[in-house]
Amino acid sequence: MEQANASSGIAVGDECKMKFLELKAKRNYRFIVFKIEETSYQVVVEKLGRPNEKYDDLVASLPPNECRYAVFDLDFTTNENCQKSKIVFIAWAPDSSRIRSKMVYASSKDRFRKELDGVQVELQATDLSEMSYDIVKERAIS
Numbered sequence: 144m145e146q147a148n149a150s151s152g153i154a155v156g157d158e159c160k161m162k163f164l165e166l167k168a169k170r171n172y173r174f175i176v177f178k179i180e181e182t183s184y185q186v187v188v189e190k191l192g193r194p195n196e197k198y199d200d201l202v203a204s205l206p207p208n209e210c211r212y213a214v215f216d217l218d219f220t221t222n223e224n225c226q227k228s229k230i231v232f233i234a235w236a237p238d239s240s241r242i243r244s245k246m247v248y249a250s251s252k253d254r255f256r257k258e259l260d261g262v263q264v265e266l267q268a269t270d271l272s273e274m275s276y277d278i279v280k281e282r283a284i285s
Contacts, residue, residue, distance in 0.1 A: 153251040154185045155258045162188050166216055167230060167261045170194060174201040177212040177255070179247055186212070186255055198276045210248040211235045212255060214262065219280050229263040229283045232256055238269050 165171040174192035179185070189211065190204050201215050213233045221227055234252050236245050256262065264282050268274035 152184050153179060153247070153254065154183070155255055156185050156187050158188050159186050159255075160258055162191060163214060163259050163261075166214065170216060172216070173197070174204075174213060174215040176201070176204050177214075178209075179251065181244075181247075184247075186251070198279065202271060202274070205235050208237060208239045210237070210240050210244045212248070212252070214259060215279070217264070217279060217283050219283055221284055227283070230259075230261055231264040231266060231279055231283065232259060232262040233274060233279075234265075234267045235274070236267070236269055 159175075159177060162172065162175055166173075166175060171194065172191045173194050173196045174190075175188060176190040176192075177186050178189045180187055192200055192204070192215075198215060198217070201213060205211055205213065213235060215231045215233065216228060217231050218226070218228050234248065236248055256265065264279070266274055266279060266282060
C-alpha cells in the first residue's frame with residue numbers, strides 16, 4: 144500500500160492501480176468508481192463496471208450526495224469516422240455533498256490522478272448536466 148500523501152493525507156490502495164491496469168490493458172471493465180474511505184483516508188475501489196455496461200450505468204453508480212472519482216473506457220467514432228478509445232477520469236463532487244468531503248476529494252484529486260497512468264481526458268462535474276455523454280465524447284474528440 145502507498146503511504147499517505149503529506150499534502151492531502153490520502154493513500155492509494157494497490158487494488159485501485161491493479162484494477163485500473165486491468166481496465167486499460169485487458170479491458171476487463173468498462174468503468175471503475177473509486178471512493179475515499181473517510182476513516183482511513185485511503186482511496187478504494189467501490190464498483191467495477193462489466194465490459195458490456197454503458198456510460199449511463201456509470202452515471203447511475205455515482206451517489207447524488209457524495210463525492211467520487213471514476214474512470215470510464217470510452218469507445219467513440221471521430222468526425223473522420225475512425226473508431227477510437229480513450230480513458231476518461233471524472234471527479235464527481237455534487238453541490239449537495241458535504242463541504243469537508245468536497246475539500247478532501249479536491250485536495251487529493253491530482254495525487255490520485257497521477258497514479259492512473261494512461262488517462263487521456265479529465266472532467267470535473269458538480270451535477271449530471273456537466274458530465275453528459277455528449278460532453279464527455281466532445282472532450283475525448285478534441
